[in-house]
Amino acid sequence: MYYLRISDTPIDVNEMYQKLVDPQYGGIDMFVGTIRQWTGNVETTKIEYSAYQPMAEKQLEKIAAPIEAQGGRVVVAHRTGSLALTDIAVFVGVAAPHRAEAFKWCRFVIDTLKHEVPIWKKEYDTDKVRWGN
Template sequence: MHYLKISDDPINVDALYQKLVDPQYGGIDMFVGTVRQWTGSIQTTKITYSAYQPMAERQLEKIAAPIEAQGGRVVVAHRTGTLELTDIAVFVGVAAVHRAEAFKWCQHVIDTLKHEVPIWKKEYDTDKVRWGN
């Protein structure tokens, strides 16, 4: 059963990992995204994340459902609010019978989340503020 959460709460990687552990799964793949300082030559000082929560949760459900229908388990947590450098912004974990599925599905979840889920970031750089997703 999947776990999908969008909130201001800090992300506890250990607790989320435990939601993936199950004797039926032989592969668990996780992605943890943090606030980085440099994007090329642009220096970021902090990021504020916001979301249209009802739609974001529906989109996450749509992403997780096909994976779970194939026997996998999906865990996603995304922070909102202002995050400092190195803070965890997103956790995606997928458990599957085999590692190849876990890797493939985990990448699919984070890539699809970035493109389809209404979560936006306001990046505070040393020279300006940028908006993105």
């Protein structure tokens, strides 16, 4: 069963990984997104994430359910609130019987989350504040 969490509590990567471990899976792929300092020439000092939680959770379920129906397991944790440089903003993990599925599904989850889940970031840069997702 998938595990989906949107919360202001820090993400424990080992705890998330343990939710994926199961004898039926031979491949586990994980993505951990952290707050980076530089995006090209733009220097970030911190990021604040916010979400419309009920809708975000429904969207995450729509992403996870088809993968689970095909025999995979999905774990997603996304932070909200103020995050400093190097803090973990998002964890996506997918377990599958084989590595090819795990890689493919993990990439699908993070890419789809970024485009379809109502989670927004307010990026504090050295020159101004930017909004994005």
